[in-house]
Amino acid sequence: MIRPTQSEWKLAGLAILGLGTAALLPVVDEGYYLSIALNMALYAVLCTAWTLFSGPTHYISLATAAFFGIGTYAVALGIDALPFPVLVGLGALGAALLAGLVGAATLRLSGVYFVIFTLGLAELVRQLVTWAQTSFTTSVGLYVFTDFTEKHIFWMLLALAGAVYLIGWAVNRSRLGFAMRIIGNDETVARHVGINTARAKVALFMLSGAFIGATGAVLAPRFAYVEPTSAFNPMISFQVVIMALLGGTGRLWAPLLGVIPFTILFDWVTARFPNHTSLVIGFAFMAIVYLVPRGVSGLLADIRRLSGRLRIAFAEGAGRR
Amino acid sequence: MSKGNILTVDGATKTFGGLVAVRDVSFEVAEGELLGLIGPNGSGKTTMMNLISGALKPSAGTIRLDGRVISGRPAHEIARRGVARTFQLVRVLPGLSVRDNVVAGAVFGHSRHWGKDAETLAETLLEQVGLEGRGSAPVSTLTYIDQKRLELARALACNPRLLLLDEWLAGLNPSELRIGMALIRDLRNEGRTIVMVEHVMDAIRSLCDRCVVMSSGSKIAEGEVRAVLSQPGVIEAYLGVEDA
Numbered sequence: 001m002i003r004p005t006q007s008e009w010k011l012a013g014l015a016i017l018g019l020g021t022a023a024l025l026p027v028v029d030e031g032y033y034l035s036i037a038l039n040m041a042l043y044a045v046l047c048t049a050w051t052l053f054s055g056p057t058h059y060i061s062l063a064t065a066a067f068f069g070i071g072t073y074a075v076a077l078g079i080d081a082l083p084f085p086v087l088v089g090l091g092a093l094g095a096a097l098l099a100g101l102v103g104a105a106t107l108r109l110s111g112v113y114f115v116i117f118t119l120g121l122a123e124l125v126r127q128l129v130t131w132a133q134t135s136f137t138t139s140v141g142l143y144v145f146t147d148f149t150e151k152h153i154f155w156m157l158l159a160l161a162g163a164v165y166l167i168g169w170a171v172n173r174s175r176l177g178f179a180m181r182i183i184g185n186d187e188t189v190a191r192h193v194g195i196n197t198a199r200a201k202v203a204l205f206m207l208s209g210a211f212i213g214a215t216g217a218v219l220a221p222r223f224a225y226v227e228p229t230s231a232f233n234p235m236i237s238f239q240v241v242i243m244a245l246l247g248g249t250g251r252l253w254a255p256l257l258g259v260i261p262f263t264i265l266f267d268w269v270t271a272r273f274p275n276h277t278s279l280v281i282g283f284a285f286m287a288i289v290y291l292v293p294r295g296v297s298g299l300l301a302d303i304r305r306l307s308g309r310l311r312i313a314f315a316e317g318a319g320r321r
Numbered sequence: 322m323s324k325g326n327i328l329t330v331d332g333a334t335k336t337f338g339g340l341v342a343v344r345d346v347s348f349e350v351a352e353g354e355l356l357g358l359i360g361p362n363g364s365g366k367t368t369m370m371n372l373i374s375g376a377l378k379p380s381a382g383t384i385r386l387d388g389r390v391i392s393g394r395p396a397h398e399i400a401r402r403g404v405a406r407t408f409q410l411v412r413v414l415p416g417l418s419v420r421d422n423v424v425a426g427a428v429f430g431h432s433r434h435w436g437k438d439a440e441t442l443a444e445t446l447l448e449q450v451g452l453e454g455r456g457s458a459p460v461s462t463l464t465y466i467d468q469k470r471l472e473l474a475r476a477l478a479c480n481p482r483l484l485l486l487d488e489w490l491a492g493l494n495p496s497e498l499r500i501g502m503a504l505i506r507d508l509r510n511e512g513r514t515i516v517m518v519e520h521v522m523d524a525i526r527s528l529c530d531r532c533v534v535m536s537s538g539s540k541i542a543e544g545e546v547r548a549v550l551s552q553p554g555v556i557e558a559y560l561g562v563e564d565a
Binding site: 185 | 375376396406415421425435
């Protein structure tokens with residue numbers, strides 16, 4: 001239970017190899033491919049962080065934009081005063097605190113009530129920031145000038161991805177991760193074997209929020225001009241849910257299987273149908289829910305089981321002959 | 322409060338709106354005792370169990386475990402203090418292996434284990450309840466009685482001061498019933514303190530030291546099993562009043 005198993009070492013090796021290869025991409029191309037890879041890395045971190053909490057609990061959170069925006073604003077507000085890594089840390093901390101507050105207040109809510117509350121929360125934070133900026137400052141936005149180019153942001157996102165996988169793996173094999181699996185199975189049983197279910201859920205929501213906040217902070221230099229509509233864009237929340245569900249939430253790496261195809265699809269749609277993006281994305285979402293309800297990872301598991309059965313059937317057929 | 326009592330229920334009352342599910346019930350359970358909680362359907366037995374385990378909070382009265390008040394505390398805290406239970410409708414964790422179902426109790430219950438320790442304990446308990454060698458199997462492969470065994474092993478893994486069995490023998494066929502009763506007898510011989518809600522009168526007669534009888538939410542009798550079951554009030558509660 002404590003030491004990594006052989007297959008986990010193999011996965012870790014694959015992950016390092018994958019991240020390492022990805023990190024070499026800017027050497028080859030700094031244009032279109034880097035930009036699309038950056039989007040993939042961005043949503044890989046966001047979706048994996050989202051899945052940390054929503055995977056085991058099955059709570060659909062639409063607060064991603066709120067945590068993300070807090071991170072972005074931490075950088076935008078402090079870029080002239082503090083070093084960038086400190087600001088990323090502050091963004092993570094701020095998002096975690098908000099997650100803690102929200103969690104303590106709302107994790108008693110279940111199902112659709114939680115979804116609506118988190119959506120409302122993201123909107124509330126956005127309106128508050130807009131109000132504060134128009135009331136106390138002269139402009140609605142903030143400039144973020146750094147020396148970072150796309151490739152630096154890409155590398156930072158890859159580092160965050162590495163961190164989210166490592167911590168997600170550590171959580172999964174900790175008491176907290178085990179508690180979450182039990183809660184996801186049957187919350188009543190969880191309580192009666194001695195698990196403080198509320199505390200476990202809030203802790204994980206905060207961890208998930210912290211990663212989303214850090215991602216928002218890292219992305220601030222890419223915006224250059226930060227305003228509430230871009231930092232707290234609700235599309236971020238929806239896309240994260242769609243991609244994570246498309247990939248599947250059962251495994252730590254599963255969201256990646258949704259992020260890669262969806263980022264490519266999204267890029268194609270925005271290029272081909274720039275005026276009907278929402279419409280096409282909406283259809284894509286419906287198609288995903290109807291056609292791959294358990295995500296790509298669930299589909300893969302089905303295929304593996306089916307092929308296993310076929311192989312047995314073939315072997316039996318051959319034996320008879 | 323006398324020494325040696327693990328559980329002391331004092332005037333426990335639970336109302337749901339206008340309905341009084343449990344009315345001013347008091348009883349004690351001594352260390353190592355197996356107490357039967359019986360009564361007709363709807364008499365408030367399961368509500369009483371829920372009050373002890375913390376699934377519900379009493380509207381009035383106090384419940385003590387080892388002399389410390391547990392009533393009104395959250396369920397997870399009561400579980401850690403040492404109350405473990407099984408459920409009237411069996412509840413296993415379908416997404417976990419058989420072994421991990423038991424490890425759940427070992428990790429978070431009254432005695433907290435982790436890692437190899439918890440797994441070893443789980444294997445021992447699986448063997449005790451008759452599921453040896455099944456640890457890696459998915460829960461979906463278990464029969465009904467095996468699920469009940471698994472639930473019992475999970476409760477035992479908490480190493481409880483007090484074990485609550487809510488109709489644990491219900492739904493078993495005659496040969497399974499014999500196995501189940503032998504299991505509970507072994508637990509009593511181990512010195513476990515148990516409260517069991519049960520409709521199987523054979524089990525109450527042959528296993529329990531004492532029993533408490535509830536009817537319409539109130540305690541109507543308490544004492545040595547045979548004596549209690551022959552009291553007119555108890556017979557009346559079960560069979561109704563004889564027509565004049």
